[in-house]
Amino acid sequence: MTYVSIFIHVIALLLCPTTLAKNHTDHLALLAIKSTITDPQNVLESWNTSLHFCQWQGVTCGRRHPRVTELNLGSRGIVGSFSPHIGNLSFLRVNILENNTFKGAIPPQLGNLFRLQKLILNDNYFEGEVPAALSNCTRLDELRLSRNKLVGKLPQQFSSLVNLRFIAFRDNDFTGGIPSFLANLTSLEFIYGVGNPLGGSIPRDLDKLYKLQVITFSVTQLHGMIPPSLYNLTSLRVISFTNNEIIGDLPKDIGLQLPNLEFFQITANNFTGIIPFSFSNCSNLVELGLGLNGFTEIININFNQMPNLSYVGLFRNHLGKSQPDEMKFIDTMINCSNLEVLLAHNNKLGGVLPSSVGNLSSQLTILSISANSLYGAFPSGIGNLVKLEHLRMEYNQFTGILPSELANLRNLRRFTIEYNSFTGNIPNFIGNLSLLDALLLQDLSDNHLGGPVPQNIGNLKSLTTLDLSHNNLIGTIPNTIASCTSLEVLDMKENYFQGPIPQAMSALRGIRNLDLSSNNLSGMIPSFFGQLNLSTLNLAFNNLEGEVPMTGIFKNASTFAIDGNNKLCGGVPELGLPKCAVSAKGSHMPHVILVVIPVCLFLVIALVLVSLFCWKIRKTQPLPTEASFIQPFSRISYGSILKATDEFSRQNLIGSGTFSEVYKGIFEPDGEVFAIKVLKLGNQGALKSFVAECETLKNVRHRNLVKIITSCSSLDFQGNDFKALIYEFMPNGSLERWLHPSSQQKTENEEAPRRLTIRQRVTIATDVAHALHYLHQNCDFTIIHCDLKPSNILLDSEMVAHIGDFGLAKFLPLKPHQSSSIGIRGTVGYAAPEYGVGNEMTKEGDVYSFGILLLEMMTGRRPTDPVFQEGLNLHEYVKMALPERLMDIIEPQALFSTNKEHKQAPNMNHGYSMDELPKLKRLEESMISLARIGLACSMESPTDRMDTNKLVHELRHINEIFQSF
Numbered sequence: 001m002t003y004v005s006i007f008i009h010v011i012a013l014l015l016c017p018t019t020l021a022k023n024h025t026d027h028l029a030l031l032a033i034k035s036t037i038t039d040p041q042n043v044l045e046s047w048n049t050s051l052h053f054c055q056w057q058g059v060t061c062g063r064r065h066p067r068v069t070e071l072n073l074g075s076r077g078i079v080g081s082f083s084p085h086i087g088n089l090s091f092l093r094v095n096i097l098e099n100n101t102f103k104g105a106i107p108p109q110l111g112n113l114f115r116l117q118k119l120i121l122n123d124n125y126f127e128g129e130v131p132a133a134l135s136n137c138t139r140l141d142e143l144r145l146s147r148n149k150l151v152g153k154l155p156q157q158f159s160s161l162v163n164l165r166f167i168a169f170r171d172n173d174f175t176g177g178i179p180s181f182l183a184n185l186t187s188l189e190f191i192y193g194v195g196n197p198l199g200g201s202i203p204r205d206l207d208k209l210y211k212l213q214v215i216t217f218s219v220t221q222l223h224g225m226i227p228p229s230l231y232n233l234t235s236l237r238v239i240s241f242t243n244n245e246i247i248g249d250l251p252k253d254i255g256l257q258l259p260n261l262e263f264f265q266i267t268a269n270n271f272t273g274i275i276p277f278s279f280s281n282c283s284n285l286v287e288l289g290l291g292l293n294g295f296t297e298i299i300n301i302n303f304n305q306m307p308n309l310s311y312v313g314l315f316r317n318h319l320g321k322s323q324p325d326e327m328k329f330i331d332t333m334i335n336c337s338n339l340e341v342l343l344a345h346n347n348k349l350g351g352v353l354p355s356s357v358g359n360l361s362s363q364l365t366i367l368s369i370s371a372n373s374l375y376g377a378f379p380s381g382i383g384n385l386v387k388l389e390h391l392r393m394e395y396n397q398f399t400g401i402l403p404s405e406l407a408n409l410r411n412l413r414r415f416t417i418e419y420n421s422f423t424g425n426i427p428n429f430i431g432n433l434s435l436l437d438a439l440l441l442q443d444l445s446d447n448h449l450g451g452p453v454p455q456n457i458g459n460l461k462s463l464t465t466l467d468l469s470h471n472n473l474i475g476t477i478p479n480t481i482a483s484c485t486s487l488e489v490l491d492m493k494e495n496y497f498q499g500p501i502p503q504a505m506s507a508l509r510g511i512r513n514l515d516l517s518s519n520n521l522s523g524m525i526p527s528f529f530g531q532l533n534l535s536t537l538n539l540a541f542n543n544l545e546g547e548v549p550m551t552g553i554f555k556n557a558s559t560f561a562i563d564g565n566n567k568l569c570g571g572v573p574e575l576g577l578p579k580c581a582v583s584a585k586g587s588h589m590p591h592v593i594l595v596v597i598p599v600c601l602f603l604v605i606a607l608v609l610v611s612l613f614c615w616k617i618r619k620t621q622p623l624p625t626e627a628s629f630i631q632p633f634s635r636i637s638y639g640s641i642l643k644a645t646d647e648f649s650r651q652n653l654i655g656s657g658t659f660s661e662v663y664k665g666i667f668e669p670d671g672e673v674f675a676i677k678v679l680k681l682g683n684q685g686a687l688k689s690f691v692a693e694c695e696t697l698k699n700v701r702h703r704n705l706v707k708i709i710t711s712c713s714s715l716d717f718q719g720n721d722f723k724a725l726i727y728e729f730m731p732n733g734s735l736e737r738w739l740h741p742s743s744q745q746k747t748e749n750e751e752a753p754r755r756l757t758i759r760q761r762v763t764i765a766t767d768v769a770h771a772l773h774y775l776h777q778n779c780d781f782t783i784i785h786c787d788l789k790p791s792n793i794l795l796d797s798e799m800v801a802h803i804g805d806f807g808l809a810k811f812l813p814l815k816p817h818q819s820s821s822i823g824i825r826g827t828v829g830y831a832a833p834e835y836g837v838g839n840e841m842t843k844e845g846d847v848y849s850f851g852i853l854l855l856e857m858m859t860g861r862r863p864t865d866p867v868f869q870e871g872l873n874l875h876e877y878v879k880m881a882l883p884e885r886l887m888d889i890i891e892p893q894a895l896f897s898t899n900k901e902h903k904q905a906p907n908m909n910h911g912y913s914m915d916e917l918p919k920l921k922r923l924e925e926s927m928i929s930l931a932r933i934g935l936a937c938s939m940e941s942p943t944d945r946m947d948t949n950k951l952v953h954e955l956r957h958i959n960e961i962f963q964s965f
Helices: 003-015 017-035 084-088 108-112 132-136 156-160 180-184 204-208 228-232 277-281 328-333 355-359 404-408 428-432 455-459 479-483 503-507 527-531 589-619 638-644 686-697 735-739 758-778 833-837 843-859 874-881 914-937 948-963
Strands: 059-061 068-072 079-081 094-096 101-104 118-120 125-128 142-144 149-152 166-168 190-192 214-216 238-240 245-248 263-265 270-273 287-289 294-297 311-313 341-343 350-352 366-368 373-377 390-392 397-400 414-416 438-440 465-467 472-475 489-491 496-500 513-515 520-523 536-538 543-548 567-570 653-656 660-667 672-679 708-715 721-728 782-784 793-795 801-803 810-812
Touching: 017 068, 017 084, 084 108, 108 132, 132 156, 156 180, 180 204, 204 228, 328 355, 404 428, 428 455, 455 479, 479 503, 503 527, 638 660, 638 672, 638 708, 638 721, 672 686, 686 721, 735 793, 735 843, 758 782, 758 793, 758 801, 758 843, 758 914, 758 948, 782 843, 833 843, 843 874, 843 914, 843 948, 874 914, 914 948
Parallel strands: 068 094, 079 101, 094 118, 101 125, 118 142, 125 149, 142 166, 166 190, 190 214, 214 238, 238 263, 245 270, 263 287, 270 294, 287 311, 311 341, 341 366, 350 373, 366 390, 373 397, 390 414, 414 438, 438 465, 465 489, 472 496, 489 513, 496 520, 513 536, 520 543, 543 567
Antiparallel strands: 059 068, 653 660, 660 672, 672 721, 708 721, 782 810, 793 801
């Protein structure tokens, strides 16, 4: 180093001590930020003293000075809190922390960063209110707070953020209406406020935002009208106000006022009037969502000038007058080369489906025109829609045969044409549609599909639902159907099938519901049905004969139907069939007898000798003190239970209640596992509970009721009374454990259960409803459970639900001494309100408990949740949200269950990609129906509650819908 360079270096040190100190401040601030977080992915490994902080990962410094200008830690798997030391990075312009697990409050020290231009905190777990100090960041251009747990109002002081161009605060819990300060931020181009319980109406002075391109306030509890002045913002490209309570008509000249419109989404509101013809002027339109409103009259939009159109949703309005030619609008869509989804179902559209449907976009994946008044033949040219995945035409008046060109639709997954008047045979090409997962050809009209089922139906490997019921189909059930290995539902009832049930069907290992009733099937009931995991089996009204099997589903008379087959015998006693006699036909019978008698005589003599030998041996050996294994209804000793539970070890305790404790027991020598309910006889009412449960369970048999194996009524080794019930073990525990895993005590080796998907929840609810219906309607005596709640619903290895704990159960009619006026029966929150004033137990009381249970499964909130105060309860909580805000209160894990507990990041302004949107609509509609069932069951007045007949019917239908998701 020369003397000159040394001199220059010294001068620099003397002149720049402040810069060096500030560099050190940035260094310390970054280390403080690191200290409040954990870094599972080791992203911050470079944050150490061996590198200058400007070289640390995620850190960017300025070119002129080594000061931090950008901190980007987005999508790094970071967990922890956001350090207030962020406020010391005074040169920071960009701060990106999105898609991590930051928790706690947003530090107000961010307000010190007057140079800050971008603050991106979305997809975390920030909570509390947004600090007003952020209003000091007057250079802020982009603010993203979406998908956190923020509450309250956005600060009014934000009116100082005059340079703000982009603001997103969707999917939080902000209240107080659409912030009025937004009208002052005239630089705004993008506003994303979806999914907040804002309430209120749309401010009129938003028309000041002359640069605004995107405004989205879907699912925000808005009401009133859209201010007419908003339509004057000609720069608008996206308007989304779906799932609110907005009313009014659309302006006739909307398409002229908004020529740049790309997305117009007002689905699920209360709009009325006609759909304006002026939409024809919106040549940039990509998505038009008008479904679930009250629009009337015909559809007269000219779609000719919309080459970018991808989604058209017109469903569930009052469009059309059931007059001819009301589908002519399709003629104008032939230039929409990007069209993917066309939904026009559930309207009043009449006429024929024009042949121009075959000229629609080759990109079309979903075409739904069901539930209208359409008639005529299947449209020609339909085979051109080669990417079609869903074709729904059910509930119309179509006639004629199914055209062979349907064979071109190789991507078809769901094909539903039921409740029409199609004729002819089922075409062979159906077997070529190998991606089908649902084929519904049910037809209740005067003309039915006929002929045999094509042999190549076995090519439908993905098919999960096949409904061929109510037709004129003939011939035998083809063996090839066994190749449809994904089948879960097979309905072939009310046809003219004949011959034996093919043995090949034993390969349908996934089949759950099978209906072959009302045909001409003959031969014996195949024994392999007992090995399948069937939930329901209907073989009624055929010509079946011989012995009814007694394995699998045939153990429970309530889960299968065989009436109308007069030549059947045997089976479980509940069937009341005659015993099967040994056949002795044929001219060679005397020879058979001559041979059989000596053989039988020899066997009898041999048996006697063996018995004498065994008796002699037993006399020389001590008798065993306890059984080595458990058989149904055999007695079992206290000692064997003590050993099976490892002396009632706490590690084997799987549940505890007022009257009992439940243990896992492993019995030698086979290692069989059972659940053992040990009564707490010291507690008043425990013995009565034991008697009630024994009395109930000996009278019931149903797939969705817990199965009792045996009981123990004995003395323990200290001479005290001991009583226990031994049940079939349920590996997946109680529903309580799955709904509220954080509240359940877990052993050291036990994993917390994954959260249940909505599909699983609906299936479980359907299982419980079936069991409840059985108890109330199909037993010899009406049985009231009296304590239906999540902890009393147990799940087996297949997640099939079983109602358990009948300790409070009662038979109807009640005997005088069984009056419930002595106190509340059941569990607080689940017990019917009339029980609290001393009314007797009724079926309606169980229905009330079921309704509360269903609402809990949907919302994830117990009826005793602390949020329910001052007259608010779970029923009212759901009722107030229905229908427009229902999706806000559904437990997120139910809708977006993954192995990783993290919120999903929805796409675009409506939260879902284009191809997901129809699925979302069906999901929302089904959730609304499900919530209404829960509310109908949990009405305060018993007479207003839904009966179990209707409950089972409606839940079964909704369950079928959810299985298709």
